[in-house]
Amino acid sequence: MKYYPIPEALMNYVESIWSFESPEQMEADEQAAIIPSGRWIVIWNYSGEYEHVIQNQSFHHSTFDLHLVGQHHTKIVLKGNVPVHSIGISFKPYGYYSIAGSDLSNYLSKVVSISKRKLDGSEVLTDFSGNLQESVTQLTELLTERIRFEPDSRVVHIAEQINAHKGNILIKDLFAGINTSQRHLNKLFKLQTGITPKEYASIVRFQEIFNRYIRNKKPENKNELYDLFYDESHFLQSFRKVLTLQPNVFLKKNNKLGNEFIKK
Numbered sequence: 001m002k003y004y005p006i007p008e009a010l011m012n013y014v015e016s017i018w019s020f021e022s023p024e025q026m027e028a029d030e031q032a033a034i035i036p037s038g039r040w041i042v043i044w045n046y047s048g049e050y051e052h053v054i055q056n057q058s059f060h061h062s063t064f065d066l067h068l069v070g071q072h073h074t075k076i077v078l079k080g081n082v083p084v085h086s087i088g089i090s091f092k093p094y095g096y097y098s099i100a101g102s103d104l105s106n107y108l109s110k111v112v113s114i115s116k117r118k119l120d121g122s123e124v125l126t127d128f129s130g131n132l133q134e135s136v137t138q139l140t141e142l143l144t145e146r147i148r149f150e151p152d153s154r155v156v157h158i159a160e161q162i163n164a165h166k167g168n169i170l171i172k173d174l175f176a177g178i179n180t181s182q183r184h185l186n187k188l189f190k191l192q193t194g195i196t197p198k199e200y201a202s203i204v205r206f207q208e209i210f211n212r213y214i215r216n217k218k219p220e221n222k223n224e225l226y227d228l229f230y231d232e233s234h235f236l237q238s239f240r241k242v243l244t245l246q247p248n249v250f251l252k253k254n255n256k257l258g259n260e261f262i263k264k
Helices: 097-107 132-144 153-164 182-193 197-214 219-228 232-243 247-251 256-260
Strands: 002-004 014-021 040-047 050-054 057-061 066-069 076-080 085-091 111-113
Touching: 002 132, 014 132, 040 132, 057 111, 085 132, 097 182, 153 182, 153 197, 182 197, 197 219, 197 232, 197 247, 232 247
Parallel strands: none
Antiparallel strands: 002 014, 014 085, 040 066, 040 085, 050 057, 050 076, 066 111
């Protein structure tokens, strides 16, 4: 993965801008499984075709397709013929609300193609010139001109607190000091991120332990499970819910491609 500077106009909404080139060859047992990130991601594949698979539903992307990956609670599996090259923008949990507004619920557990047409009527990203930075600039300018909404400061604060505690924080503590009802805050957070604070905390907590224990296959980190989960049974339950496999089964297979999208 190669990362690019975030333009000032997108700084409050975007977490990272990146390009990715898949390997020329894949291991026979490669899973290409990506765990939920709690982020909204826009991807433009400029070489090759592939598909996202979420809960047995496939979303195909031809070359030069610009698509939005919505919030999801279970793994995404990538399928296609390598190599595939793409540019992506990972929005902060509340970042894509600035563009979509209250329409976020339409994209949950889905991957949808989005327009490449600018406000002046011209269309961009219809081909690849060979200059990655030029394409990154076209994509960021396209999304910048679509910003219409501003995330609520309370939503931003809640997301930042969950991130700071790596998802290991009680909801009552999360809302402490905010002079708004818990019911309203839950509703507001879901409106602007697509998921509830509890769901987001669960995703962040699982991602943290996946990075510590699963991604690099370091069993010595297993004791750290109890920093983030009540006990091993709680961890196993969460693991099966997200990856639909037991950890020992998952670890026997390669996930080099999927792991590239998990680490930060």
